[in-house]
Amino acid sequence: MRQFLIGNQAFDDSSPEFLPQLERAYEQKLRPLCQCRQPPVPMYIARMDGQFLIKRMPLSGRQHDPGCSSYDPPYELSGLGPLIGNAIQIDAATGAATLKLDFSLSKRGGRSTSTSPSEPSETVRSEPKKLSLRAMLHYLWDMGELTEWTSLWAGKRGWGRVRSSLVNAAKQMIVRGGPLSDILFVPEVFHQDDKEGISARRAAMLAGAQLTGPGPRKLMMTVGEVKEFSSARDGQKMLVRHLPFPFMLDEGAWKRLNARYETELELWRSNEGFHLIVIATFGISGAGIASVEEVALMVVNENWIPFETIHEQRLLERLSSLKRRSVKGLRFDLSRDQPIASVTLPEAKPAPIAMFIVPTKADEDYDVALNEMIAARAEMTPWIWRVAEGEMPRLP
Structure with a gap:
């Protein structure tokens, strides 16, 4: 049972008046306060699938008590740490996150208006x-709390729930001076009995990506599940689930995609239970054709939890049957030769646990960075699986 302060009244989440009060607070734009600590921790109310839920403010997870279900491990254990205060700036009053993007949301003529690479580079820039x-996709997944899992959610997370989580997370983000939700297109689950309504809402949302005249063309962003890739006359067609039209990729973009995301594509093709998530910027031509400008991929398991290697997936599979909450760490823009906590167990006793998987190719620099990360978060108990040494150690 959790205690919240809404306005001047205290409620616990099991009381009969709690849900009606949430709806009223949502309409009045009141901010609930979690009383797991003093002073209480501000939260916000989201509407998902017709229900009202209390969600933690962006990057506020570590302000909660470790015994609170809103507690989140320190972001320094993932690739999120280097981005806080630079690429991601949080407004303490509203909780909105202003994002600086390394990719363009407009296109002039036949070329993108930005020459910055959308993927991590090994070069040093000032x-x-x-x-x-890719980091944008990871941030949406993280803020949508789609990195979290407990066996109590088995069978309850489909694309409809994923979509609601992403759309609500985007409402808390500002890009180029406006809400990300205004330019983020996430396909609705198709239902035959709402075919016309879905089509009308889709057309209204996609109007922002239509070519309307001369000058720079605005681009939109999409996140969806790839159904398949197929050959086209001059490139590839990318089919996304729940959409009646394909996204077009030219031959050069298709070759770069295969080279950059060879691992993700291999993992996806190895198991029909895995999902391939795409994020892309795109525009729609005067002929009504949707063409991708920049694209990134991420593979997730049957519970929609991201993973990078088959070893991570094996760990997630072992943890998926536990009632305790697990949180998947994401890489964002960190290179693969830098360590991150693959998974954390925030509800473990007597202390939260950070789980690390050390790859076979890890060198001395990797070990130094890993030891520094563990030492910096002494409140977390480390669990380490060195893949080169054999099978997965016993779970804590």
Whole structure:
């Protein structure tokens, strides 16, 4: 049972008046306060699938008590740490996150208006860090709390729930001076009995990506599940589930996609239970054709939890049957030769646990960075699986 302060009244989440009060607070734009600590921690109310839910403010997870279900592990254990205060700036009063992007949302003529790479680069640059397209996808997934899992949710997370989580997370983000939700297109689950309504809402949302005349063309962003890739006359067609039209990729973009995301594509093709998530910027031509400008991929398991290697997936599979909450760490813009906590167990006793998987190719620099990360978060108990040494250690 959790205690919340809404206005001047205290409620616990099991009381009969709690849900009606949430709806009233949502309409009045009141901010609930979690009383797991003093002073209480501000939260916000989201509407998902017709229900009203209390969600933690962006990056506020570690302000909650470790015994609170809103507690989140320190972001320094993932690739999110280097981006806070630079690419991601949080407004303490509203909780909105202003994002600096390393990819373009407009196109002039036949070329993108930005020459910045959307993927991490090994070169050193002096300008403030910005979010690549892949990091944008990771941030949406993280803020949508789609990195979290407990066996109590088995069978309850489909694309409809994923979509609601992403759309609500985007409402808390500002890009180029406006809400990300205004330019983020996430396909609705198709239902035959609402075919016309879905089509009308889709057309209204996609109007912002239509070519309307001369000058720079605005681009939109999409997140969806890839159904398949197929050959086209001059490139590839990318079919996304729940959409009646394909996204077009030219031959050069298709070759770069295969080279950059070879691992993700291999993992996706290895198991029909895995999902391939795409994030892309796109525009729609005067002929009504949707063409991708920049694209990034991420593979997730049957519970929609992201993973990078088959070893991570094996760990997630072992943890998926536990009632305790697990949180998947994401890489954002960190390279694969830098360590992150693959999974954390925030509800473990007597202390939260950070789980690390050390790849076979890890060198001395990797071990030094890993030891520094563990030492910096002494409140977390480390669990380490060194893949080169054999099978997964016993779970804590």
